[in-house]
Amino acid sequence: MFGLFKTWKALHAQGIMGINRRNADYVLKYNKRSLYPIVDDKIITKERAIAAGIHVPEMYGVISTEKEISQLPAIIDGRSDFVIKPAQGAGGDGILVVADRFEGRYRTVSGRIISHDEIEHQISSILTGLYSLGGHRDRALIEYRVTPDQIFRSISYEGVPDIRIIVLMGYPVMAMLRLPTRQSNGKANLHQGAIGVGVDLATGVTLRGTWLNTIISKHPDTANAVDGVQLPTWDGFMKLAAGCYELCGLGYIGVDMVLDQEKGPLILELNARPGLNIQIANDCGLTHRTEAVEARLAELASEGRTETAEERVRFTQGQFGHVPATI
Secondary structure (H helix, E strand, C coil): HHHHHHHHHHHHHHCCCCCCHHHHHHHHHHHHHHHHHHHHHHHHHHHHHHHHHCCCCEEEEEEEECCHHHHHHHHCCCCCEEEECCCCCCCCCCEEEEEEEEECCCECCCCEEEEEEHHHHHHHHHCCCEEHHHHHCCEEEEEEECEEHHHHHHCCCCCEEEEEEEEEEEEEEEEEEEEEEEEEECCCCCCHEEEEEEEECCCCEEEECCCCCCCCCCCCCCCEEEECEHHHHHHHHHHHHHHHHHHCCCCCEEEEEEEEECCCEEEEEECCCCCCCCHHHCCCCCHHHHHHHHHHHHHHHHHHCCCCCHHHHHHHHHHCCCCCCCC
């Protein structure tokens, strides 16, 4: 028992945030339950983002009932690639990525050939709530298929790498790049075997990687180094993440973004209960950073002022980056 106490004290001293503290001091404190539908439903998130002028993957159509499945041919007419996903799905489950058409059928991103009937069956499963949070009836979203920027070609296996930034009251506090692997079946999901790589907030340069709870320096499938990679347009990602506070009104969120080869940074989704593995990837605890932001908020409140998204980014880059902020 004494050994466990010493371990707890050591983790506390390092600012490691546990799930209980995350829930009590941040999720419950800063996230109003009435606002959860904005982030739990990808369609609502996308509509709010579009209205706010924030870039997201283009939405081709929405199917809400079994009867509307007959509209699928019109929605994807003339499109050789697209993505179908559950509006309220989690962990990447239920997502179907079509990369091309082949002899009247469809080729998925993994190379599997499927029929139109199989796609309709997938949509039907989505509508029943098979992949949704809580198993409730859901809607199917058909949208633009992201083509990852060439920078990821050497450090990712199939799929689409994404960037998660934890944001407290509009202040980005920690960032991580998630890289698909063969183990994760091309999904950027850490629990299924994707790699988590810390990212320096000030520069957008990747730090060390963690894979299956092991510290790594190279991608297991490509054998290329995952650290020291400069992510393009990093300040754009930071400003997008900071602006999501005004978008959804939730104070503690995870912002998931991608870098498209043609369209640049795009927001995929928001998460009101972001996981804590990001601390392992960054070899750093969240608590010291969130407390620094709370101190900043108290200081601003005493002065009767607030900060813009750009000012919030500049503050956190200066506080938590490995080098001084450049914007």
